[in-house]
Amino acid sequence: MELKIIELKERFVRFSISDITPSIANSIRRTLIADIPKLAIDKVVIHHGQIRDMENHQYDSSLPLFDEVVAQRIAMVPIRTDLKMNFREECSCNGQGCALCTATFSINKLGPCVVYSSDIKPVSNPEATIADTNIPIVKLGPKQALLISADAVMGRGSTHSKWQVANGVSHKYHREFILKKNLITDWEKYKKLYEKSVLKENDKEIVFTDDYGVRGVAQLFEFPGVEIREENTNFIFKFETDGSLQAIETLEYALKRLPQRLNIMLDSLVAPD
């Protein structure tokens, strides 16, 4: 078993693992989607009624969007997460909510303007900042204002997709397209096009792979005379994160999380009486 990282960016990773079964590959993928902890806003308190600014101008809390829509939008905003934070139900505060398990935020905007995700200001934890700052939340008209306080807690993607860290998570079988040079005479054209994807070449045949995410290799599926070879023991993975965690951080956590989960099962083993 070998894990090889093919491509790594802050929010993106492509890696391969050899000699595993599809079920193991899938458990890694499922962990990445549903079992990575992340901060997300779970409780929103929206101020209703009159709002005054410094100069004592009056604003109204009525929004162009309904409160529940605004709340849903705020919840989906990714927050940079410190994995050391506690889950609320496991926290020493017994689910009361404390600085160890909760990050509070506030929005205070006066119209007319557009409220962006960057306007969600961290209050309790200055580390917990917004990962993507240009997400529009709501457009305020003149004399409209938004005053919100919100609590973010840790959660996992299996509960709600707002706690989902990794997106576009996939695994695929390692695949080879074997082109017989005497059958597909314009092979050189494809060699030039997909140079990165060439695995092997000899005088009789040229072998491409679609493992590296090169666009267009897929058309080889439809060529008559192309031999396709797949291995369901070698897997290529890829995913990207929403910015709440770094890609490598996410991957490391997932690989640690999997045996942890299995240990939970082991721990719950009871000898038959």
Added chain:
Amino acid sequence: MKEIIDAFFRTKGVVNHQIESMNYFVATKDNPTSVMQQIVDETKISDDDEPGIILLDKAKTNGKEIKIIYGRTKDRNGKISSPTIWVDKPEIKEASGAANQITPNEARLRDLNYLAPINLKVRIVEDGVERDSETIRIGELPVMIRSKICTLTGNALDQYIEKNNGPINGTREEKLQYVGEDPIDPGGYFIIGGSERAIVSLEDLAPNRILVESEEKYESMVEVAKVFSQKGGFRALTSMEKASDGIINVTIPSVAGTIPLSILMKALGMDKDSEIHDAIFSSARMEPIIYANIEEAKNPKLLPPSGINNTEEGIIYLEKRFASGQAKEYREKKISQMLDKSLLPHLGDSAQERYKKAIYLGRMARALLELTLGMRKEDDKDHLANKRIKLSGDLLDEIFRGAFQSVMKDLKYQLERTYNRRKGIKLKPAVRQDLLTQKLLHAMSTGNWSGGRTGISQLLDRVSNVSTLSHLRRIISPLTRSQPHFEARDLHPTQWGRICPNETPEGQNCGLVKNATLVINVTEGVDEAPVLDALSKNGVEERLGKSVNGRVYLNGDLIGYHKDLPTLTVKMRELRRKGLLSDEVNMRHDENTDELIINCDRGRIRRPLIVLQDGNTTLNSKDLKMLETGEKTIMDLTREGKLEWIDAEEEENLLISVYAYAHPEKCKNCGEFLSRSQVIWVDLGEDQRAPKEFKVRCEKCKNIMTVQSTLSKDHTHLEVDPYLLLGVTASVTPYPEHNSSPRITMAAAMTKQSIGLSSSNFRIRSDTRSHFLHYPQIPLVTTKVMDYINYDKKPAGQNLVVAILSYEGYNIQDAIVVNRAAVERGLGRSSFFRTYTAEERRYPGGQEDRFEIPTHDVLGARAEEYYKNLDENGIIFPESYVEGSDVLVGKTSPPRFLEEGAEKLGPQRRRESSITIRPNESGFVDNVILTVSESNSRVVKIRVRSDRVPELGDKFASRHGQKGVIGVIVPQEDMPFTEEGIIPDIIINPHGIPSRMTVGHILEMIGGKVTSMKGGRIDGTIFSGDEEQSLREELIKYGFRRSSSEVMYDGILGSKFKTDVFTGIIYYQKLHHMVAGKFHARSRGPVQILTRQPTEGRSRQGGLRFGEMERDTLIAHGAAMVIKDRLLDQSDGTILYVCGNPACGHLAVFDRKRGSIKCPVCGNTGNIHPVETSYAFKLMRDELSTMGVMMRLVLGDLR
């Protein structure tokens, strides 16, 4: 020709035909020849009066001759006086007496009628001396939104805004927003009692036209000629039938039996037999039948001794038959009624017109005989040329005519009653305005029109923008739904380009309820005089009697004869194209019968066509450019004879080419696949010598190439664009030409149920029920029509990633599998609004309802916690959460039965009558509107909003008639995924595709996939959408396969699927059938008062009926106790106390004073037994006893 359609919609809205019809109807000062004015001029107080004048009874005015002239009059030079009727701006008379101009939204919010006062200018002439004219208000007229009298139109809006200190210098859009209106609302409807009502157009058989057909009667075929004669709202059917012996009989309305034709013609003044012969004759083969008919009149049996030989004898015959034994005076009156009023009223209603009617009857007989002899074909009733459309203006005409007459009649009566010699007459107090207003309002609010027609005005469909537009373009046929009428339901070739072939409901109304296509014009009707003038100048001779071929008809009347009709037709069309005749005049030369049929009447649906001359258009690219810049309008083109509006009659004469040139599949220069809209015709109208080739430009590489012309010298017209074939709703579907036809019909029906953004002022509207999709998206695959119906501004759906795959059996039978993460991110999320209304009503005796928190001493008051969300005025706070029967408005009503003595019943207490939210609904209070009704009582409207997150059972549909309900919502990690990591939003079942043949669905998925990678949008317009081949080429460019299928992996096992899966992106619509509004269960709940059985229906928390067939199954199982449980214990089981005395058997009653049970009949107190029966049985016993039948129950022991 995009420029033409663009130019059309730049000046006209989608529901323009409604607004134009109304504008033509409404009397305003700038429209002296309005339909209303014509009605006023024509209205007679009674049959014998002169039109337009009230003549007071001399006996009641002390011998003075008082005339009140309300119609327009002609002076000696034939000049018509100025208009006498006009309608002002819409206004509301408040209870305070003030009248204020109102806006549509004020009417909507305050439950008002959007009405405008009608003014009538009358002149009073006393004994020949004319007094000053007076202007009186005679009532109010419902105002169509965006018609010319609407507050939103022209400077009426500015006046309103100025008065109310609004943004005077704002744009029109800002001004409309200021008055609470959606700037792109189409208008074309009315507001009655706060609710929007549309007048649906009616399709009817053309009046005043002879229709001949064969009918099966008495087991043989009988030829019939019919005329629906119509004059001023009065319709009468005259029909003529040829019996097997050749004798022709005429049927007249309101006259029993039939009259032989020859006798009727004689009675009408055709004395001579030769005249009768000449009136009918057109072919020598007719002679025997004509002679037989003439001889029939001479039959001595009919009028001894010598038959009927002249007019006098004819009339005697009629008198004998229809008024025998009556006084001479009465007989004459009866016959004149018959001949002048009932028979062919469109020809006139006085005795002078009788000869004309005889000639007309001759014409009818001729047409009938021509049918018998095979010289003429049966008239096709379903041909659009034989149909007329009645729009809102025409339908209001019918109501207004009657209402106006009754107001004037009443005015006359009031004036005569209140006449005072010293004071003279006083007009203003004598007018009963509400008579007219109420008649109009009653028709508008119930939809009941004259002639027993119902459902003419309907509540406007506001589910989505498309459904609103479609509703305003609907055309219904008055044929009954129950009868088959197969031919009437069929699609008729003449409907091409006028009525949408696909948009019709399924089931009983199929083919009877229709919808207009995108661009139509309904004629308003123009004066016949210029046409007659032009005809006579071109050699049409008027010859009465003797018939020759080459007949010319105008609006169904025989005008004269001409020997060379083909040339005359060409000449007349030339006149129209030069603008010397109105463009509303359409004509057709019928080669079979050699007749020229010219029409310029009201209600013909017409469609635009480009005029061709010598194999090329007369329109050129310069014209198109000017259309684009706005230097020219569509009107200019019609005036120049380059574009024509063609009715179904004229179209019979034309040879129309759909396309001008052969479409090149690929560009010769750049080699790209080209759709029809990517090839632009550049040299149109340049060469007038039937060119063989045309120059076109490829829109991809902008190079010019030549293509083969498909036009010949024989072609008269060219289609503007074939996509105008469809209606508004069907045009929303992309690539419909690839689908099977019924699926487009179903898609059209479903598009009308899709929720989205129905109107941009939805936050200040107070519809009782409405939906709003949180994230409506513009479709990635569009059609050109969407630009004209503002689909992008009011979309109703979302672009979803779809995989066609089966999933664990959860998408069997059209169910759809949904990705839970997608739902959590906002897929298909919508809000539902319901508005509750409460009013402080006033009761006779000065009592009224009060908004307040009911105190303990109020009868039926609830516990305090139910009122906790209310403010001190008893009205709920906005944004408070309410659920299941929570109080929205605390209200108390005065006690009932005030008259009854207070001593007897104790102190009278007010009753609790609060408004609560429906028991099975919940939500947040969205909006609270406090306003004042027309009668100055306070009204509060409360709108409750609730989130509708997609759940199991919610209905979704694509635009291809592919509907389905959610079968399961799956966590995303369990969903299948592609190698790119794409997890589909929904999974639909592959079995739904082959049998339904919705190839358009597949193409849209490919198109959506391409454009989601490429950006921009794909054009899926019918016949001219982006080519399938080019879409597939582009798929490869963006890293997909030509087939659009992809490798997918099982999300549960992680292994690859054996088959590749077809995926794509397609627009899905959320339909308003949601589980949240339908689910229902009951364990216990309310019962009906009368029967004590559980109530019925969800809204009453009713039970689910355990019916006869369900009962049968239990009998079959022998489950007796279950039956007893369902039918008795869980229903209306009651204990009856039955007197055990075998001679009595009545029901015993409980004596409260003694605390014992006693039989009131026999006085028995001991031998009384409880018996369990259903309450329905006890009810039957009681009902029988009311009829004097006493049921006695004799008890005994079970054996």
